[in-house]
Amino acid sequence: MTIPLESTGPTMKDYSSRNICTWCDGCGDYGIWTAVKRTLVEMKISPHEALLCYDVGCHGNMSDKLGGYRMHGLHGRVIPFAAGAKLANPKLKVMAFGGDGASFSEGIGHLVHAIRSHYPIVFVLHNNGNYGLTTGQASALTVKNQPMNTSPNGIPEETLNSMDFIFSLEPTFVARTFSGDIAQMTYVLKEALKHRGFAFIDILQACPTYNRFATHRMLLEKCADLEAEGHNPADFKKARELAVNTAKRISTGILFRREDIPNFYERLVPRQGKTTTPVEEVEKFDVTELMREFV
Numbered sequence: 001m002t003i004p005l006e007s008t009g010p011t012m013k014d015y016s017s018r019n020i021c022t023w024c025d026g027c028g029d030y031g032i033w034t035a036v037k038r039t040l041v042e043m044k045i046s047p048h049e050a051l052l053c054y055d056v057g058c059h060g061n062m063s064d065k066l067g068g069y070r071m072h073g074l075h076g077r078v079i080p081f082a083a084g085a086k087l088a089n090p091k092l093k094v095m096a097f098g099g100d101g102a103s104f105s106e107g108i109g110h111l112v113h114a115i116r117s118h119y120p121i122v123f124v125l126h127n128n129g130n131y132g133l134t135t136g137q138a139s140a141l142t143v144k145n146q147p148m149n150t151s152p153n154g155i156p157e158e159t160l161n162s163m164d165f166i167f168s169l170e171p172t173f174v175a176r177t178f179s180g181d182i183a184q185m186t187y188v189l190k191e192a193l194k195h196r197g198f199a200f201i202d203i204l205q206a207c208p209t210y211n212r213f214a215t216h217r218m219l220l221e222k223c224a225d226l227e228a229e230g231h232n233p234a235d236f237k238k239a240r241e242l243a244v245n246t247a248k249r250i251s252t253g254i255l256f257r258r259e260d261i262p263n264f265y266e267r268l269v270p271r272q273g274k275t276t277t278p279v280e281e282v283e284k285f286d287v288t289e290l291m292r293e294f295v
């Protein structure tokens with residue numbers, strides 16, 4: 001007899017895949033992969049209730065290393081299709097995953113508009129400080145002067161201050177964590193999934209092959225959990241300060257959160273008072289003939 005997932009809740013096995021992970025030894029993606037599965041299981045979100053959307057990159061290869069509904073899109077374009085899926089079916093829990101290359105270069109425009117639109121999705125930045133899949137080019141977040149494979153003398157551009165940039169857009173949920181701390185990542189992911197609108201999570205990720213400066217050791221030594229210090233996540237000014245000042249220590253945990261702003265879906269006038277979702281409304285129509293035109 002098959003016991004429906006809802007009656008007992010999903011297990012880690014329900015989110016596992018037969019595909020073997022191909023990340024380098026020591027890659028932070030292993031930790032993030034574990035935390036994502038653990039989050040969904042602990043929140044009793046069954047695989048059919050979630051959609052995991054992946055950008056292109058090393059992290060994007062997670063898309064076939066998990067069970068459940070997943071999408072693997074174009075480089076830098078994960079946010080539009082994640083947001084579209086969520087707006088079509090708001091009952092789904094939707095998470096989007098992107099690298100720092102994709103999110104702060106190719107897809108930076110989408111990030112800007114996702115924050116100002118306040119789409120009700122979780123965005124997870126796999127921040128390994130470089131373009132990993134294409135073997136270590138500098139990204140906009142690579143530290144200036146840091147030698148990389150294609151820029152052995154360091155890059156001439158300034159490093160983008162990603163957190164200052166994010167805070168300048170008046171986000172409603174910002175967290176930072178790191179790939180070596182599965183418990184903290186799980187906590188932050190759970191809180192992000194409960195957030196009303198767009199949740200931005202910066203996961204600092206070790207990349208032992210191409211970014212020999214962002215090591216597990218450095219992250220372990222520098223990261224400090226704000227929770228233990230009684231940080232008030234409603235304090236925007238303090239949160240921004242903590243997020244930006246990373247020279248001596250890197251503050252992790254939930255930096256900023258507010259729940260009083262309606263999300264994009266809640267603001268849509270034609271959706272006011274509707275008890276059905278757009279996908280449920282469309283399901284009533286037989287589109288078989290229409291689809292034939294496109295095959």
Ligand SMILES: Cc1ncc(C[n+]2csc(CCOP(=O)(O)OP(=O)(O)O)c2C)c(N)n1
Nearest residue numbers: 057058059075099100101102130131132133
């Ligand atoms: C529009 C576009 N630009 C560039 C590429 C080539 N490309 C594929 S993966 C990748 C690197 C991805 O780096 P990042 O987004 O930081 O993710 P990571 O591999 O580090 O997880 C690049 C440059 C592409 N596929 N499409």
